Amino acid sequence: MKRFSSFIKKEFLHIFRDIRTMMMLLAMPVILLILFGFAIRTEIMNTPFAVLDESKSASSRQIIERMSGSRYFDLQKNPDNFNEIEKSFRKGEIKLAVIIPEDFSDDLYRTGTGNIQLSADASDPNEASIVTSYVQQILMRHQQSLMKEDKIPYTIRTEVKMLYNPQLVSAYNFVPGIMGLVLMLICAMVTSISIVREKEQGTMEILLVSPVKPVFIVLSKAIPYLLIAFLDVVLILLISNNILHVPIAGNIFLILFLSTLFILSALSLGMLISSVTKTQQAAMLMSGAGLMLPTILLSGLIFPVENMPVLLQLISNIIPAKWFITAIKDVMIKGLGFFSIWQELSILLGMTFFLLVVSIKQFKNRL
């Protein structure tokens, strides 16, 4: 125990005495979080949606056909009541619901104005507003075609309801993404660099000649970064809640548990990288190109995964960050509980376990 604690102490000294590491660990998450308020969204295709058609009229069917025929939308469900819509939203089966009231057709042809209600999942605010504007365009085209036929100006009004994030605050969406990115960076990149640095400087050899077991060497490396990463999670949550005014809707312990799980998987990735590389540059490149880029590009942090080619969507499934970000969004922003995210959770758990076993095995083999 004495051996172990002197190791951990040493690791903390390394961190505290290196300004660059300190900045990377503590300042960067804050800067990223604040900078990422502005990111670019492009077209969103094949949004899954549901229609609650109470009107059951010819004109409501025309509208539904127009929407399902569009490449922007993909009709998933025809529920019978509001409860079912609500459930589908929570399960993440749909991003948008179109509710056509009973008297829509009568109103439209008698008074010239019909009302349609749109509900969008606004936990991703950009996506929600883009998707609703697509619907409005489709409705506009429908109005124009009606006018050509009857020479009477019809208006279809939409009432838009943003679910989960009524103010459309865009930070809502970025917070989970930033968490994924920062944790990946700290745990995988910084840890792998710090292990490889010891190889480069020759101190690893001295440690291996000493009676300390290799497993302990690795663990003593991992523990300080685990603690700091955990601190970063708390820091991010505090800043989001108090400065960016993102409400934390779900259970905080579930969020922390998810984060710890993800930290462990990232740490194992870092160890894996450190056992196959020999120089700090190589470790940096490998974690940069091999982990950071896919995390940024494929996890849904900047580009919605739904828009990617199928192949990339499949690849995105092997990225732990994707599952972490999805689950964190559900818990933190939608306020969903354990039972809604058990799938993501078990995938993440499986990945973490697998990576941990492989990295410890790999570490033993190489030394």
Added chain:
Amino acid sequence: MNSAITTENLTKQFGDFTAVDRISFEVAKGEIFGFLGANGAGKTTAMRMLCGLLSPTSGKGTVAGFDIYKQSDNIKRNIGYMSQKFSLYEDLSVAENMRLFGGIYGMNSKAIASKTDESLRELELTNDRNTRVKSLPSGIKQKVSFAVSIFHTPEIVFLDEPTGGVDPIARRKFWEMIYHAAEKGITVFVTTHYMDEAEYCNRVSIMVDGKIDALDSPEKLKNTFMASSMDEVFQSLARKAKNS
């Protein structure tokens, strides 16, 4: 057991290449044993097997009375090691490095504190106790590195080319430290390619192409090879080398 190290036909092969070829020797307790050879002769590989970093392909060996195949944990507890690089933590102070390695070898806080004072006195670095290692000159770093490798008073200390890149005066001072350690009963196993240093050893072995070609005291070797210095002895042996 009066031998600190024994080997019998110790061999290490990497694929087709035989890095260490059936070497047999004994090192007595308290001896300063020079392990010489050109680069690529197999010195480091042999040393790594003795330290438990590499497992041998065949042959026998004991270090501090423990078998190198089965008891490497016991061996590790009883040896010290200093590599070609200075291998201290540059961002830690002199005293912090000592405390760390004392802790790694399971010394308690009290023992660490008194040993730190003692080592600093011997190194004449009492005022540099809290100086970060990176700001020390390389000659001093090397002395600190040696002090750290024998901090836990091991039975045997392995020095892998400890004086590389250091000026002659610093090297001389370094050898004084080695003598001092040997007087305290620590067996010193040292590799070097400075032939003047070979003269300081009690006995030397010279490796050529993975084999030990000569093993005796420097005096006797010079007589056998009718040479005036160890350098000449080494030259006449190295000429037939293939690997270097």
